[in-house]
Amino acid sequence: MTGEHPPTPLRRRxxxxxxxxxxxxxxxxxxxxxxxxxxxxxxxxxSVIPLYPALQEPLDKIRYCERLYEQQQLKTIFRLTTVDDFSELDAQLDARGYQRIDPTRVLHRIIANPPQPDPRFMEVPLREWLNVYSDLAEMPRPTQALHSALLKGIRSLCIYGVQYADHQPVACGLAVVERELTGLFDVVTHPQRRRLGHAGALVSSLLGAGAQAGATHAYLQVEENNAPARAMYQALGFTDLYHYWYRAAP
Incomplete structure (x- = not known):
């Protein structure tokens, strides 16, 4: 799958x-x-994320990255995409025993005729949204602090959305608007309220909110083995743009 697409401005963007x-x-x-x-x-x-073709010999850089992650007591992980041709690097990682895991599709759609927000959708402040997300995702408390720190580091416009049913939060998600693009992240639904249309309503409302902020395109990431989510996003007009996967050190 490496390099199956030539680089295009939209994929790189x-x-x-x-x-x-x-x-x-x-x-x-x-x-x-x-x-x-x-x-x-x-x-x-x-993870290590190659963005552009490298000029230096990859093996020395791989070893250097392994030392950096070892110092952080983290496993070395590479994230490889089909935005450009990283087949040589992928082969070298494979030869070093790196396991290929979590293949993921990046989906895209144009936001034409933006959806109207669902009446049960609400934009909320970050702190309130974090509490909802942590409850729905059953996130451990130590992880909540890292999640909060990461979100506070986002410099683009963030829209924190919650979908309600019977006055209770049943789904939530985040839209990050950067110029003409809206990225959707952290979409999660209560385990007992899935496949009832809540996530679809949430995503539609986030798309509408992103369009109101000036976005004309939307993108998101979904793992290949998540068939229900892929079907939902396809029904909402998303199509494949490119793929990525991880290589994890043994």
Whole structure:
């Protein structure tokens, strides 16, 4: 799957915006790679992400990254995309025993005729939204602090949305608006209220809110094995833009 798409302005634009929308607590640049550290909270914020073709020999850089993550007591993880051709790097990681995990699709749609917000949808402040998300996702307290720190590092407009039913929160999600793009993140539904249309209503309302803020395109990330979510997003007009996966050190 590596390099199945030639680079296009939209794919590269979405990839950069998605990194801005999910910032690491610390990061460094290394010859076309972004090396990210966030205390182990999410692979996206704790992985090496090649953005552009490198000029230096990859193996020395891989070893250097392994030492950096070892110092942080974190497993070395690479995130590889089909935005550009990283097949050589993927093969070298495979030869070093890195396991290919969590293949994910990045989906996209144009926001034309923005949906009207559902009457049971509400935008809330960050602190209130974090409490709702932590309850719905059953997030451990130590992880909540890292989650909060990461969200506070976002520099683009954030829309924190909650979907209610019977006056109780049943789903929540985050829209991050950067210029013409709205990225959707942290969409979660109460385990006992799934497949009842709550997530779809939430996403539609977030799309409408993003459009009101000036966005004309939307994107999101969904794991390939999450068939119900993929079906829902397809019904909402999203299509594949590019793919990514992780390589985790043995």
């Amino acid at each position: 979405v990839e950069e915006a998605s990194l801005n929308a999910w910032p690491a607590l610390q990061q460094m640049l290394l010859d076309g790679w972004v090396v990210r550290f966030s205390g182990g909270f999410t692979k996206r914020a704790n």
